[in-house]
Amino acid sequence: MSLRAGLRQALRISQSQKSPSSLGNSGLFNGKGLNSTGHACVISRSFNKAAAGDTDGRSVHKVRGKTTGKGTGKATDKSKGRPPFEHVDHVSRFTKGLLPDGQDPVKTFKAHLKDGTLTKSLATSCLKTAIRQERFDDGLGEAAMTWFWNEHDNYKFPDDTDMLDCMVRFLYREGKEDRIWQWTEKKSRKRENVGPTDRFAWRADTVRSLITAKAFASEDSLDSALETFFRAKSSTYSIPVAPAIVQVAKLLMMPATRLSDQPSDVEFKIERPRWPNTSLELWEKFLKNIDAKRDVSEPFRVQLPLYKPDRPDPFPFLKYSRHLASHPSLVQKMLKRQSLVPWLARSRHAEALLRQEGHHEDAKFLEEFTQELDTKSEEVREKYNMRREGRRKKAEFGDLNDLPFKH
Template sequence: MSVRTSVIRALRACQVPRTPGSVASSAFFEGQAGQSWLRVSAGQRAISSRAQSPAINGKSGKPGRFGKPGQSGKPGKSGKSGKSAEGERSARDLERFNRGVLPENENPVKVFNANLRDGTLTKAIAASCLKTAVRRENYDGGLGEATIKWIWKEHDSYEFPKDVELLDYMIRLLVQEGKEDLLWSWIEQKSRKRGNLGPKDRFAWRADAVKSLVTSKAFASEDSLDEALQVFLRAKSSTYSIPLAPARTETAKLLMMPASKKAFENDQGPQVEQLRWPNTDLKLWESFFKAIDAREDVSEPFRVQLPLYRPDGPDPQPYLKYSRHLAGHPSLVQKMLKRQSLVPWIARGRHAEAVLRQSGQAEDANWLGAFTKELDSKSEVIRKKRDERRTAQRNGASKKFKEELGDSPL
């Protein structure tokens, strides 16, 4: 026998066989490394986000690697009955946090502060606490200020749409807490992203924060949009680069948001929409109107819709003039018919028709009414095909049916 063969046999004889117990221990420690704990309230239970492995607790009914039930040699692999009552409860609790609903007996301020203190606070938990506080109108807990200080250095790691809910509720609370200056300081921080990225990517948190602040200020007031318009104008005049498209669109929609409709002609004719915020300052309105960039305002332009909602009285002429322009360019109409924004555009047309009729311009009102009706009837076919396509996609329709819809003008 050679020396090499003798050495190999000696080494094999010295090896310790791997027992089922050693396999289970290995599975236990590997499983422990994957645990994450979430503290849901101060001094209360901590819940695990990992279901126990049958290889650890011996509950698997299938024979393991060594021929005995409950002793699987594969660490961390669970069987069909692997979830314990604690694991199921953990899953429900985590699902509850993801939905953003806290039980009645949970105090959102205490939950937030406990997780912040223990280092277990996440954006999902924070959004849950903030949403609960807003629903309960709990504005004296300082959650808005606490949240913005917590995410202060993560401004340029903001992700759309993942972080929108957290941002919206944080800003609503900051408005109620009177901490808007803190928000502006957060907005005007420098971005650490690469300089070769466009403004929309580098400054995404600025764009959505200004948009959310506009909305929060609007609904904090019952009779005017003055403060919302001031937010937009401040952002526009800022020396920092703030993408204004989201805030501009949101502000325009708010300015055109009716509170009610007033009918005339025995409730059978068109209806005039009443302003939701009738006391909005005219100078601020005009400043916003002038700030609309004509190069970006091309499809269903706000420049022709907004005059219908001037604080000093509706002006239907820009809308009427643009509609006549559309009537003379069928290609523009065809493009418009494919857009979902056509629905509010048609609503504006009916409002403009009502204003024209009320002011005695019956001929213009009749023409605009007929043109709006034609748009509505033509778009109905396309809307129907769009709905059919969506239904087909949801239900997994056949390839042939999808090819037939593919020939549509959509």
């Protein structure tokens, strides 16, 4: 066994011996406000990477040596130490962040709240565990919101989004959507010289979380989720809607099951929308709300018609693909984006629709162009997969650079 592997194993064993109560000791709640467990970050909203699976129209940058990135309320600033073991070392991603078996989420939350040791990461674990147990009648959602409401000026993107998602989902299942809106429209106490996008990032993320909660609570329609978007868009409060636009677009294009299970069939490539009974009127209204000046890279305006509720329309996508084929510089930029993967799937979907409607020449062009993109992007995807695997291993085993000494 190498020195590095031995150190890693010893570190994991020592951490696994910690008691469950140590979960709540990484930060103290003093009654006035938590020290921020998030990272300083600069948020810029754009649609340039909107179709990617792990972005919502914002980019996160490094500020003053702190590493920003996706998280669940855990500090990754190395000066603050590693996050609790219970939140990073789980065999299955489906149980990541849950409380240890046998630990009651409601009692744990209330006990740490009472003695002032409740942290964002612990609160998130309590909410996740309660959601898994479907305990929506214990008032935990509202208790968490009240506690977090007092701390909302410390909300950091993306560090606190996991907790926010859980809290909003919990409140919606409790039937307390009105409390979510009351919190969303609460006046910010921030005094820093920042713009409205950064100042009200928590409003934007709350709306995005509510849209998602409503979507997956519905069997076949996104009408309620769309109505939430329009309410936020027309609000007299400053609610940036870029993340909501990205989320709604993703949901509208989310496939359910294929029309065929035979790869040789044309219908095998056709994707049926996850929510097929979405109102056509609301769908068209949403499409009109997309800003064409910002929707420039893999534009939603050409992708969404592929999943139009009454009848899928592949021609906007075909037209844009021909435009791409005549501009190699645009294609080269696409190859570097993670959003190319869902784009390729939608391109095959468009090709199948064209072939089904008898437009064989157009379908052949799209098939060949899609194959060209796929071939050229293979190397790029391999590099992306290697980086993703590296992040997964880092989350599971921790960063070896955090050890007191290195080999």
